[in-house]
Amino acid sequence: MAHxxxxxxxxxxxxxxxxxxxxxxxxTGKLDLSGAGLTRIPSEVLKIKDLxxxxxxxxxxxxxxxxxxxxxxLKRLGAAGNRIxxxxxxxxxxxxxxxxxxxxxxxxxxxxxVGNLRALQNLSxxxxxxxxxxxDVGRMHSLVELTAAGNNLGELPHGIGNCSNLKVVHLxxxxxxxxxxxxxxxxxxxxxxxxxxxxxxxxxxxxxxxEMQELSLADNLLEHLPxxxxxxxxxxxxxxxxxxxxxxxxxxxxxxxxxxxxxxxxPLEWQELQALLGEITHxxxxxxxxxxxxxIPPSTSSSRESAHIKVSEIHSNGSPGYxxxxxxxxxxxxxxxxxxxxxxxxxxxxxGLLGRLRKAMPSGCQDKFDVLFVVDPSRSWYSGNQxxxxxxxxxxxxxTSQYQRTVLLGDSMGASACLLYAQVATSVLAFCPQVDLVxxxxxxxxxxxxxxxxxxxxxSSLKGYTGDVQVHxxxxxxxxxxxxxxxxFDSVAVxxxxxxxxxxxxALHRQDKLLPIVRKKLQEELQACSIGSMA
Numbered sequence: 001m002a003h004x005x006x007x008x009x010x011x012x013x014x015x016x017x018x019x020x021x022x023x024x025x026x027x028t029g030k031l032d033l034s035g036a037g038l039t040r041i042p043s044e045v046l047k048i049k050d051l052x053x054x055x056x057x058x059x060x061x062x063x064x065x066x067x068x069x070x071x072x073x074l075k076r077l078g079a080a081g082n083r084i085x086x087x088x089x090x091x092x093x094x095x096x097x098x099x100x101x102x103x104x105x106x107x108x109x110x111x112x113x114v115g116n117l118r119a120l121q122n123l124s125x126x127x128x129x130x131x132x133x134x135x136d137v138g139r140m141h142s143l144v145e146l147t148a149a150g151n152n153l154g155e156l157p158h159g160i161g162n163c164s165n166l167k168v169v170h171l172x173x174x175x176x177x178x179x180x181x182x183x184x185x186x187x188x189x190x191x192x193x194x195x196x197x198x199x200x201x202x203x204x205x206x207x208x209x210x211e212m213q214e215l216s217l218a219d220n221l222l223e224h225l226p227x228x229x230x231x232x233x234x235x236x237x238x239x240x241x242x243x244x245x246x247x248x249x250x251x252x253x254x255x256x257x258x259x260x261x262x263x264x265x266x267p268l269e270w271q272e273l274q275a276l277l278g279e280i281t282h283x284x285x286x287x288x289x290x291x292x293x294x295x296i297p298p299s300t301s302s303s304r305e306s307a308h309i310k311v312s313e314i315h316s317n318g319s320p321g322y323x324x325x326x327x328x329x330x331x332x333x334x335x336x337x338x339x340x341x342x343x344x345x346x347x348x349x350x351x352g353l354l355g356r357l358r359k360a361m362p363s364g365c366q367d368k369f370d371v372l373f374v375v376d377p378s379r380s381w382y383s384g385n386q387x388x389x390x391x392x393x394x395x396x397x398x399x400t401s402q403y404q405r406t407v408l409l410g411d412s413m414g415a416s417a418c419l420l421y422a423q424v425a426t427s428v429l430a431f432c433p434q435v436d437l438v439x440x441x442x443x444x445x446x447x448x449x450x451x452x453x454x455x456x457x458x459x460s461s462l463k464g465y466t467g468d469v470q471v472h473x474x475x476x477x478x479x480x481x482x483x484x485x486x487x488x489f490d491s492v493a494v495x496x497x498x499x500x501x502x503x504x505x506x507a508l509h510r511q512d513k514l515l516p517i518v519r520k521k522l523q524e525e526l527q528a529c530s531i532g533s534m535a
Contacts, residue, residue, distance in 0.1 A: 081441030092116030115139040138162040150379030161185030196377025207231025247272040253279040262287035270295035319391040322375035328367035337403040341414030342375035382417040384454035474499040
């Protein structure tokens with residue numbers, strides 16, 4: 001049973017802290033008033049005429065305060081995680097602005113004057129309710145990164161093709177029906193995420209993205225890809241899973257930098273697949289599913305045993321999202337399953353770490369765990385407001401019921417999923433989970449009621465849970481607060497690390513501390529399966 005400890009309210013800066021930060025900003029030109037419970041800019045701030053950086057994330061603003069135009073030298077403006085539904089046209093007067101962060105708000109439109117932000121390099125709009133982006137964005141010739149995932153965009157403005165410096169674009173979880181032709185004019189693009197849309201067409205001139213390194217077209221409605229020869233010279237990874245592709249262009253074999261192709265859950269013709277597998281032998285990974293491989297007659301294919309071919313089971317059953325099961329031994333269930341949830345970028349992660357984990361285990365244990373990769377391409381926080389009846393819950397129950405022990409693993413949005421679906425597992429490893437999205441800047445553009453329902457769903461999942469939940473958090477106040485919201489449950493143990501970053505898992509990995517944490521948990525699960533002497 002759960003203890004009834006008192007739970008803190010959302011973190012807010014005190015008036016003393018606010019005044020102290022304002023005082024420091026007078027000499028530094030940098031002011032962070034995030035999480036201060038503000039609905040307006042304090043009058044004292046308006047006197048700092050040479051302010052260059054202003055962060056008002058996680059407050060209670062319902063619009064970008066028009067007063068910010070007084071800061072003519074402003075270079076960075078962070079206003080994420082408010083309830084902002086209106087951006088004043090005066091925003092275009094901030095001609096020195098280089099970064100504008102508006103994700104996690106309630107925006108349905110932007111003023112055309114944003115096109116006046118000629119110095120802007122980073123524009124973050126994810127998790128809003130945008131139906132369109134102004135045509136005037138095409139005048140942002142300095143724009144390098146555009147993130148607008150999890151909106152309602154059906155198309156992009158024609159002018160986007162004039163943004164010749166664009167390198168990173170995230171548009172997953174929208175309503176796009178084709179790869180915007182205008183984007184093909186952005187030849188400096190290196191990363192493009194378009195998964196989880198309704199795309200049925202890729203233009204022929206997509207091959208001219210010669211700087212592109214990572215391209216995701218997964219979870220769309222594609223039936224055909226154009227010839228890619230003489231282009232995409234830098235492409236390393238392409239995600240194509242979850243479409244309606246019956247064949248893949250043989251020009252994939254001609255891409256000199258290509259390392260990874262993920263083509264699972266497509267109705268590929270076996271003759272085409274067999275021929276392509278025979279041609280593409282320089283890859284590190286070519287992802288196919290068991291159904292695709294079984295369609296190739298054993299007597300006609302020597303490529304079935306190639307080391308670069310990664311065979312998995314797909315468990316999505318036509319539902320949105322990615323459910324890819326990688327078994328240690330194809331056709332045979334291991335005793336332990338690790339479910340690796342993807343975070344907000346909407347692509348599979350944890351694969352590299354889990355590959356190293358397998359190599360780090362003793363020889364008798366390397367084949368004792370399988371991995372289920374789960375991804376939410378729509379940025380819905382894994383149906384967080386109705387998790388009990390979601391297709392994620394149904395598919396997770398179906399797969400995990402076949403294993404003796406299950407570990408859920410995730411960070412940020414993926415860590416939230418770990419808590420939402422803890423009941424299907426025997427243990428959980430959650431890094432910086434988001435529990436109360438009211439106090440989060442990275443979130444979907446949903447209502448306060450939606451956020452409350454998700455919080456209730458997490459509490460319901462953890463109440464009476466008898467497994468082991470390990471929550472890891474850094475020293476950032478926001479993440480510490482989120483962890484405090486669940487540490488009153490008997491099953492939850494919180495570990496605090498001296499790392500002031502939401503990207504805690506990445507920071508721990510760089511310090512060689514992440515792998516030991518995951519390995520220890522796996523060893524505990526193997527011991528519970530009576531494989532302890534081998535672990």
